[in-house]
Amino acid sequence: MTPPATAAQVLGARVRAQQLDRDAGTVDDTAVLDIGVQDTGPDGGLWALALRGVTPEPAALATVWTIRGAPHLHRRADLPVVAAATAPFSEADAAKRVFDAARPLKAAGIPVLTALDTVAAAMRSIVAEAMVKGEMSGRLSTVLDEPYLRHCRPCDAIHPHEQTFRLAALRAGLELEPGTSPPVLRPVPGLAPAESVPERFDVVRAYLRLLGPATPQHVAGYLDAPVKDVRERWPADAVEVDVDGERRWTLDPGLLAADPPAVTRLLGPFDLFLQARDRELLVPDAARRKAVWPVLGRPGAVLSGGALAGLWRPRKAGSSLTVAVEPWAPATAALRRAVEEQAERLAAHRGVRLKAVEYA
Numbered sequence: 244m245t246p247p248a249t250a251a252q253v254l255g256a257r258v259r260a261q262q263l264d265r266d267a268g269t270v271d272d273t274a275v276l277d278i279g280v281q282d283t284g285p286d287g288g289l290w291a292l293a294l295r296g297v298t299p300e301p302a303a304l305a306t307v308w309t310i311r312g313a314p315h316l317h318r319r320a321d322l323p324v325v326a327a328a329t330a331p332f333s334e335a336d337a338a339k340r341v342f343d344a345a346r347p348l349k350a351a352g353i354p355v356l357t358a359l360d361t362v363a364a365a366m367r368s369i370v371a372e373a374m375v376k377g378e379m380s381g382r383l384s385t386v387l388d389e390p391y392l393r394h395c396r397p398c399d400a401i402h403p404h405e406q407t408f409r410l411a412a413l414r415a416g417l418e419l420e421p422g423t424s425p426p427v428l429r430p431v432p433g434l435a436p437a438e439s440v441p442e443r444f445d446v447v448r449a450y451l452r453l454l455g456p457a458t459p460q461h462v463a464g465y466l467d468a469p470v471k472d473v474r475e476r477w478p479a480d481a482v483e484v485d486v487d488g489e490r491r492w493t494l495d496p497g498l499l500a501a502d503p504p505a506v507t508r509l510l511g512p513f514d515l516f517l518q519a520r521d522r523e524l525l526v527p528d529a530a531r532r533k534a535v536w537p538v539l540g541r542p543g544a545v546l547s548g549g550a551l552a553g554l555w556r557p558r559k560a561g562s563s564l565t566v567a568v569e570p571w572a573p574a575t576a577a578l579r580r581a582v583e584e585q586a587e588r589l590a591a592h593r594g595v596r597l598k599a600v601e602y603a
Contacts, residue, residue, distance in 0.1 A: 245482055245483070245484050245493075245496040245499070247484075247485040247486070247487075248456065248484050248485065248486050248499045249486075249487065250486070250487060250524050250527075251503055251549060251550065252499045252500075252503075253456060253486055253499065253524060254503060254524075254525070254549045254550055255498075255499075255501065255502065255503030255504060255549035256455075256456075256493075256495075256498035256499050257453065257454060257455075257516060257519070258503060258504050258506070258516070258546070258549050259498050259501070259504060260274065260452060260453050260454075260455075260495070260498055261274065261275055261295070261453055261515060261516060262274055262275070262295045262296070263294060263295060263504070263506060263508055263516065263546065264504035264506045265295065265296050266296050267296040267297075268295060268296040268297050269297065270297060270299045270300075270303045270304070270318055271318070273292065273295055273297050274452070274453060275291065275292075275295065275453060275515050276292075276316065276317060276318050276321075277443050277444055277449050277452075277453075278310070278444075278446060278449035278450065278453060278515070279309050279310060279315030279316065279317050279325070279329070280292060280315060280316040280317075280515065281310075281313050281314065281315050281316075281513040281514075281515070281518070282306055282314045282315060282316050282421075283313060283314065283512070283513045284511065284512060284513065285557070285593070286511035286512070286543060286557065286589070287511060287513060288304075288306075288314075288315070288316040289316075289592070290511045290589070290592055291510075291511055291513075291514050291515065292316070293588070293592050294508050294509075294510070294511075294514070301421070302319065303318060303319060304316050304317065304318060304319060304421075305317055305318075305319040305322055305418045305431070306418060306419040306420075306421050307322065307325065307412070307413050307417075307418050307419065308409040308410065308412050308413060308419070309325060309329040309413065310329055310446070310465070310466060310467075311340075311465075311466070311467050312340075312405070312406050312409035312410055313513075314419055314426075321444065322413075322418075322431060322434055323434065323435060323436060323437040324437045324440055324441065324444050325413070325444065326413050326414065326434070326435070326436035326437070327436040327437045327438070327439070327440050328440045328444045328445060328446055329413070329446060330414070330436065331355075331356065331359075331410075331468070332468060332472040332473075332475075332476065333469075333472050334354055334355060334356055335469050335471070335472065336468045336469055336472045337354075337355035337356050337359060337410075338355045339467060339468060339469055340406060340410060340467050340468065341355055341358075341359075341404060341406045341407050341410065342404075342406050343404070344358075344391075344393075344404030344405075344406055344407045347389075347390040347391075348390050348391070350390070351388075351389075351390035353390055358390075358391060358407060359407065359410055359411045359414060360411075360414065361387070361391070362383070362387065362391060362403060362407055362408065362411035362415075363411040363412075363414035363415035364415070365383055365386050365387060366379065366383065366411060366412060366415035366417060366428075367415045367416060367417075367430075369382050369383065369386075370415070370417060370428055370429070370430055371430070372429065372430070373420060373427050373428070373429040374427065374428055374429070375425055375426070375427050376425050376426040376427070376428060377425055379428060380402050380403060380408065381400075381402075383402075383403050383408070384400075384401045384402060384403060387403060391403055391404065391407065392404070412428060414436070416430055416431050416432075416433075416434035416435065417429065417430055417431065418430075418431050445476075445478075446462075446466060447462055447473055447476045447477065447478065448478055448494060450462045450465055450466075451478065451481060451492060451493060451494045452494050452495065453515060454515070454518070454519045454520075455491070455492065455493040455494060455495075456484040456486055456491035456492055456493040456499075457491055457492065457493075457519075457520075457521065458489070458490070458491055458492070459473045459474045459477060460520070461519070461520040461521055462520075464520035465518065465519075465520050477492075478492075478494065480494065481493065481494060482494070482496050484496060484499070486524070487524075503548055503549025503550070504548075504549060505548055506546070506547075506548075507545070507546065507547045507548075507578065507581035507582060507584075507585055508545075508546040508585060509543055509545060509546075509555055509566070509582070509585045509586065509588075509589055510543055510544045510545075510546050511543050512541035512542060512543050512544075513541070514543075514544075516544075516546065517535070517536075517544055522535075522536065525551060526551055531571060534554060535551070535554065542554040542555060542556050542569075543555045543556065543557075545568065545570070545582065547578055547581070551571075552570060552571055552572070552578065553568060553569050553570035553571045553572075553574075554568070554569040555567065555568045555569070555582075557589070559593070559595065560598075562595050562596055563595055563596045563597070563598040564586075564589070564590045564593060564595045564596070564597055564598060565597075565598045565599045565600075565601060566582075566586040566589065566597070566599075566600045566601070567601045567602075567603065568582055568600060568601065568602050568603065569602075569603040570602065570603075574602060579600075579602075582600060583600050586600045
């Protein structure tokens with residue numbers, strides 16, 4: 244076992260592992276793209292990459308539904324491996340990931356993995372060119388049997404179960420057109436899951452590398468997978484670390500040794516740094532945790548010196564942007580300068596003018 248690590252050392256290690264402390268990089272060497280960059284909201288995937296010094300060419304990336312059925316950015320060249328790496332580990336895992344869709348399938352004697360393949364085959368036969376999600380869903384409802392379908396009360400219509408739909412899309416060789424709402428899906432010619440997954444893209448290893456030290460429960464929570472499946476895939480080279488009295492594991496204990504990087508970043512609401520399943524370590528105060536991760540309307544978080552220092556929200560009016568900041572302690576002059584610099588960066592990323600940084 245390596246020497247005990249503090250919460251500050253853990254968070255500092257994650258800043259370095261996720262490359263939030265670098266000024267420039269490339270799509271190929273950006274570590275978070277190995278597990279996928281969630282692309283939710285206006286300050287989603289591309290802003291997360293910008294914070295890591297990357298402004299990618301659009302053709303280099305693809306948007307697909309992967310972990311937890313959420314849209315993620317991946318390198319286009321990696322899609323075959325991503326399709327294999329993010330697929331359910333087992334029948335039990337598939338049943339957990341599709342939530343309430345598993346019950347009618349079980350009652351009908353249909354394995355969930357079989358169901359995902361069935362839905363994927365139907366999708367593949369329907370989508371020959373770009374198609375809005377709603378249209379494809381409607382057409383699927385005419386070719387799938389009853390166990391695959393549900394009644395949607397808000398629109399009083401029959402649809403395929405949402406998670407089954409999303410998790411089958413990449414199996415069907417479909418990607419999302421960037422920036423479309425409602426989502427538009429289109430085929431990726433010749434896409435098929437790879438036969439093997441290199442260690443770099445193994446999702447259990449990737450979590451430990453980018454969000455470790457962690458436990459099997461943390462990884463399972465991130466993937467929506469059973470803990471048993473994660474344990475069965477636990478890396479033999481994972482190193483045990485004591486973090487404030489809890490047994491955890493990491494793949495790179497050396498990252499824990501250095502001081503936290505002295506950088507300030509305006510993390511988007513779904514940045515990978517905020518996706519860690521040990522929220523008590525990120526934000527020890529319960530009231531602040533509730534503010535960072537509300538049920539609806541997540542704010543962004545201010546990262547400063549390896550720890551979270553407050554919240555931020557954007558307010559766009561025409562061609563100008565105001566960034567409202569809620570610090571958790573009186574903001575020093577240095578923090579204010581750093582936040583303003585990052586707000587200018589955000590405005591430039593959005594292609595608007597920064598009007599003001601306002602403090603609560």
